[in-house]
Amino acid sequence: MRRLIALLTVALLALTGACSSDAKGSSGKPSVVASTSVWAAVARQVAGGHADVSAILDSPQQDPHDYEANAQDKLAFSRATVTVVNGGGYDDWATKLASSSSTVVNAVEVSGLPGAGEDGFNEHVWYSPTAAVQVATRVADGLAKADAANAAAYRENLITFTSKITALEARAQQIAAKDTGAGIVSTEPVGAHLFAWVGVKDVTPEAYVTGSESDAGPSVSAVNQTESLMTSGRVRALAVNPQTSDPVSDRLVASAKAAKVPTFDVYEILPDATMSYTDFLAAALTSLSKALSQ
Ligand SMILES: [Zn+2]
Structure with a gap:
């Protein structure tokens, strides 16, 4: 729990330094594109209604491990304000496409988990609350930078998200x-x-x-x-x-x-x-x- 509070402090510091660079989609809102629905769900809790969030893979019939991206996916990634990929060899197709985007959040890389990205590391990091808070923090930071008018809302959503995780920590x-x-x-x-x-x-x-x-x-x-x-x-x-x-x-x-x-x-x-x-x-x-x- 102490670790999560420390993470939250980092999150707030990151947001305070945010500046505006206005990268907005056709709806006028910034957008987040994630490789899978689990990461999109993390982003959605941070975005609230202020950003459009979508996932490339949201059907249980699709296997992220061996999905092959198409032209539409490429376009979605290239237009996104923030992209979220799992990383760690899990969704290489997305990691490749996301490299063109301005803010890329790679969950394995930012997870802070011991051995992250090394050989033998288990890449299914969405089951780690620590990784989820790190991803949420980076998404909030990226959105606040692109959309300064709603920076306070992203910050508040991040605090709510983190406190929900902290409550789950007690159950764990x-x-x-x-x-x-x-x-x-x-x-x-x-x-x-x-x-x-x-x-x-x-x-x-x-x-x-x-x-x-x-x-x-x-x-x-x-x-x-x-x-x-x-x-x-x-x-x-x-x-x-x-x-x-x-x-x-x-x-x-x-x-x-x-x-x-x-x-x-x-x-x-x-x-x-x-x-x-x-x-x-x-x-x-x-x-x-x-x-x-x-
Ligand atoms: Zn798997």
Whole structure:
């Protein structure tokens, strides 16, 4: 919590130094374009109604990892006042397109998380509240620079956003106090930063994790090894990415069910495009703690 307050101070200092350079879209408002709906949701909470915010990918059927950008996406990025990309190899198509924009917020780069951007770093940083506050701060800064008339509103929205995150921090600590070290398994390593936040241990075998990120998928022995964990008594829940279900993850879900191991969902794209980021994070905490208490 102390860390978040420190972040907020940095945010305010950044905004005080903002100046006007008026880069506005056709609606007369500045605009934010994000690679995915989760980052757009962060930006939307900062923008309030003062900036247009859109995401390139907002359908759960789209996979940000291997999306290929089109001419329309390129145009959207080039017109944006602020662009938000995840970075860390997650959405290289967006990182490439965003390089032409004046203010680029790269979530992995600004996250401040240990090892960010290095080999083996888990790039799904939207589950890190620290990364989200850093992104929100940079977005507020970029918008205030382009739209000085609304700088105070962006600053206020950022304070509201950060205090909502701080409230969630308290809930995360409650889960941590109750369930520290609880073992869970993931069909894909999407929720790693969420688990680190609440002190839950992902015990998915390394061979499975590496395999699940390769084109070939995990080997039969890695899947068998993961499946046998379900009946080991060491696993309290299975984290599932419902947006990329395949035969392997379906099999793990079935074996979790058979062993009465509860499942809960983690996402790459907002399950509901109209959801706020803080509601998304709150829902993640709720479903994780529900699964752990079953
Ligand atoms: Zn992923």
